[in-house]
Amino acid sequence: MTDAKARLAYLRQTLGLLYPGPGSPVAHSVLPHALLPRRLAPRRWWHMPVGPRVMVPVDGSISAHLSDVFGMPIRAILHVRPARRANRKPVLEAYSGGRRIAFIKIGDSSRTRELVTREAAALKKLADLPLKTVVAPNVLYHGRWRDLAVLALSPLPIRRSKIPQDLLVSAVKEIAGTGVSAAWHGDLSPWNIASSGDGRLLVWDWERYEVGVPYGFDLVHHAFQRSLRRMDPATAARACLAGAVRLLAPLGLSAAQSKQTALRYLIALADRHAADGHEPLGPPDTWLNPIVDHQELLT
Numbered sequence: 001m002t003d004a005k006a007r008l009a010y011l012r013q014t015l016g017l018l019y020p021g022p023g024s025p026v027a028h029s030v031l032p033h034a035l036l037p038r039r040l041a042p043r044r045w046w047h048m049p050v051g052p053r054v055m056v057p058v059d060g061s062i063s064a065h066l067s068d069v070f071g072m073p074i075r076a077i078l079h080v081r082p083a084r085r086a087n088r089k090p091v092l093e094a095y096s097g098g099r100r101i102a103f104i105k106i107g108d109s110s111r112t113r114e115l116v117t118r119e120a121a122a123l124k125k126l127a128d129l130p131l132k133t134v135v136a137p138n139v140l141y142h143g144r145w146r147d148l149a150v151l152a153l154s155p156l157p158i159r160r161s162k163i164p165q166d167l168l169v170s171a172v173k174e175i176a177g178t179g180v181s182a183a184w185h186g187d188l189s190p191w192n193i194a195s196s197g198d199g200r201l202l203v204w205d206w207e208r209y210e211v212g213v214p215y216g217f218d219l220v221h222h223a224f225q226r227s228l229r230r231m232d233p234a235t236a237a238r239a240c241l242a243g244a245v246r247l248l249a250p251l252g253l254s255a256a257q258s259k260q261t262a263l264r265y266l267i268a269l270a271d272r273h274a275a276d277g278h279e280p281l282g283p284p285d286t287w288l289n290p291i292v293d294h295q296e297l298l299t
Contacts, residue, residue, distance in 0.1 A: 007037045007080045014078065014090050015056060017108060023059025030054060030080070040078040062092065065145045066104065069152070072096045087115055087207065087276070100155050102140050107149030111276070115207040116149040122209035129178055133170045135202045156202045158194045163201070169250045171201040172218045179211030186210055188218040189225040216248045220265040223247055233287035237266055241291055263295060
């Protein structure tokens with residue numbers, strides 16, 4: 001199945017969940033077009049040449065629920081999600097009066113409901129801390145609708161630009177300081193951060209936030225995810241371990257501590273994938289075990 005067909009199949013499934021009807025259907029458009037489905041938005045006249053029309057019953061839908069929550073008419077744009085991921089969940093953007101007022105995450109399974117709840121708790125905790133470097137979304141609403149977990153977050157003013165390494169290090173230090181011993185964001189990937197333009201770092205997707213982890217996990221995760229964009233998992237894992245000393249030096253870790261941290265991160269990532277029942281990097285014996293075995297031979 002092609003990516004487009006997989007996305008459209010998931011869209012049909014999601015529509016049944018979030019727009020169950022009954023009610024008078026309203027025309028929506030798949031944008032930018034059916035061969036590249038990325039969003040489902042209320043139809044406008046300028047959509048005619050591109051996105052195919054989809055009739056959606058809005059009464060009794062998530063859009064109606066959000067209108068009640070915010071006390072204003074909400075126009076919801078639904079993200080058309082990619083192929084199967086362990087934490088894939090419906091995500092919407094809520095607009096009113098032409099202004100985007102929230103990002104909405106929907107927990108539609110036991111696992112994603114747990115992740116949505118964890119993110120809400122993490123963000124509520126961060127909101128009470130005097131953070132100077134990290135900017136996280138605010139929780140606008142967290143509740144239930146039709147047995148679904150609904151989390152509405154304030155939109156961050158995202159601007160894409162190169163992230164200075166010293167800013168990333170400062171953010172990692174500040175996040176680690178939110179825990180008793182250490183803490184990590186859990187998915188400080190390049191696509192989850194952006195420079196604010198005023199010397200701070202915008203950070204979203206806090207559903208994997210956790211305390212009591214080895215100091216430096218976030219930096220290693222960021223470097224590993226960047227490497228995966230240009231390397232196969234086994235090569236990226238070797239590069240992760242090889243570059244750990246230089247990468248983690250700004251955190252004050254020794255060479256031995258740095259290598260141990262990188263190795264423990266890779267093991268923790270494999271454990272996360274196993275718990276999710278999803279192996280995006282392939283079986284650990286193809287990308288992780290050779291590194292672990294090699295390190296055991298050296299010790």
